[in-house]
Amino acid sequence: MGSGLLLRGAAALCARGLRAAAAGRLCPLLPRPRARLLSTGGAWCLRAALGPPGQGEPPRSVGRGRGAAHSEEEEEDGDEAELEELLAPGPPPGAQRLLVVHPAVKWGAKKPQLTTAELQIAEAVALINTLHNWTVLDKIILSTKTPEKKFIFGKGNFQILTEKIKGLPHITAVFLNIERLSPLTKKELEDAWGVTVFDRYTVVLHIFRCNARTKEAKLQIALAEIPLLRTNLKNEMSQLDQQRGGSRYIMGSGKQYRLLKEKEFKIRNALEKLRRKRSILRAQRERREFPVISVMGYTNCGKTTLIKALTGDEGLQPQDQLFATLDITAHAGYLPSHLAVIYVDTIGFLSELPHDLIESFSATLEDVAYSDLIVHVRDVSHPETALQKASVLSVLKNLNLPSHLLDSVVEVHNKVDLIERYQSPETNTIAVSALLGYGLEELKEEIERIVLKTTGKKILTIKVNLAGPQLSWLYKEATVQEVDVMPEDGTANVKVIISNSALGKYKKLFPQ
8 A cells, every 4th residue: 555645735724715816727648659859740738748848947146235136025026927937838648538547466475455346446446537638448456566666457358458558449548547647667568559658647647737736736746747747758768779879869958957957946946935824824823822723634524514514614515526526625614612613625635645755745734733733534435435535644743743733633434324223333533424414413513522621622601891992802712602791890700712822911901
């Protein structure tokens, strides 16, 4: 089982839960069989990814003397122009008609323990069905002892697969349901079958391209494409050198590598600027002391539906598909004590994705570390629910999260309405149906219990003088639950939820 992946681009946390503005477009960089990167007809993919040549120099420092200063508006315009260049669109990928192939390891250390070949190929088909104008013509499971070998399968099964592909006259591609194909294996298979061959990396990356909305999500996807482009470039240059020879091809490859390096530098620089902005907004949120609950889980487990049910946010439109959105969104809600909290709709996880894709999205995980609570949502109706849980937990353990955050994770068993008389086999879990509203009050109470504990907030009754400013101060700086007025002496007993820092300020401002 490969490591799981956190798959949504980040947007800043905010109390009102506004979506980050979507802008820019992303180049769909699908691999084309045997494209000539340096030829007139085949260089579109890499060139579209790199942008115009000669514009990839690292930014120089700008002086503050006369003629050197720029207004904030000009700087913003410059940032927008640079982002547009990085996210320049390329030719559309077009429709695909595919055969889905799952190499099933029947024994040995690489045999999956928490799933079956039938469930794995079902997820592969679901990935393809997520894409517009991509159609699964057929699917097949073939056993293999050595999936890491050049042709994946043994001689007999490879022949069976080749004959099946030749028998599908309308096929345009094959999806091999493995983590990542080497350039050599990809070339050999495409030469043997005469169609494009995709692995999980390229398919999921294309899903990301189609679903990304914010600039940050698109930049992270562009960053994830760099290793793929670099590998493809190396493979193409090797082929050209063998076919034609000559130093001009080596010189051309050097220029293309330089452009890739410059593009990577610019993407990382743009992401760092967005990260700093997110850090500022997070600091503003912390000053307001809104508790934050990060909602996490395997893709399509029902996170968005659950947040909509908890907050009543009609702007949320859950979709029954993998990776329906990649952009983190924040939504305000209230706990039973009327304490305002922010629910953060994070990403969907997926098993068996390579390090390059995980690394490019690692920056989006930093906000999780600043949460007050993690809610792990599971689709317990899914036959691979145990595998999905293991995938999510493996990622959480690798995030270097504070120990108190990992120890207080609330596990939610969602979609119990799909299981007759569901009884959880595990302790310390909460069964809900986000769609039907079952179990939500119990979940809110558990969230409130942990949030009050982890944030150090207290529920107190404070006696205030109604003629003074105490009551209005408490409404502003704490969560007022009840006000019991005593008109005979002009006072009131006010039940509040208040943080330690706010309580200290209150006692300093209004000493008894």
